[in-house]
Amino acid sequence: MQKMIFSAVALVAFSFAGMANEIEEKNNKIVVITTDCFSAAHDYLNRIDPNNELSDLEGARIMNAYIAGCEKAKIKSAD
């Protein structure tokens, strides 16, 4: 009987110890939110030029500029 009680206590104690590590790991996990800069740039371009009046080169440059700003914003928020 005493052995059983000791075993049960030991089992519970070890279980808590194991769970404590898990809790610590969960608290240290980093949550990463990714922004699809390309899709956002495409959406922006279609909004400012819904009738395709910009040239292909102007469109490309707007996309590049938007993606550059979007990537910079991602780096800033990660810091």
Add this chain to the structure above:
Amino acid sequence: MIKKIFIISLFSINSIFSQSGQVFYEAISKKFPETNENKADAYITELENSKILLELKFNKTTSYFAKTNLNKSDDYNFGEEALSILIGYEELFYSLKEKSLYLNSDEILVKKPSNHNWNISSESKKIDNYLCYKATCTESYTARDGKTKERVITAWFCPELPYSFGPLEFNGLPGLILELEKNGNKVVAKSIVLSNKEIELKIPNKKTITKEQYDKKIKENAQF
């Protein structure tokens, strides 16, 4: 038309007195109407509120067009960058004799001819107390959907200031261009300074390529 030519010739006499000049322009974005499909968001509002200060310097033979130092900021401003693209901003030298533009890009110069077929109208308006006349030209281009389209560029030039220069790549009118509209966006003169002293403007001595070669490089370097 004959009356117009006479007036322009009369004001051309002024050219013997001022050798050089400097014009400060402001580029302003058009407004984007809010619709049920396109709700305005922060980026569009930023573009609508963006303004860029630009400067044109000229002497008897050459002009130089660039952003002023007042625009320089350490932070990346997407609104200003987008507006620059929409008005077609480039740092440019223009040679009146060659009728050629030189785009100043890093280590190279991009040379392209400047030949706008201006249609001058009798429509006039005052810009900062200068009487200006309307001129339009059209340019063909390949649009984003692959179709060949034409867009109209509207310029307001002042014969009283008989210098065939203007902002961006536009010039060749019988008077200084004080206002330009392209894609609904405007470039408007804010101040004009004329001088009897010659402003020295030298086209840099760099490797020169054509516009076609330059455009190809831009497309190749695009991220998509």
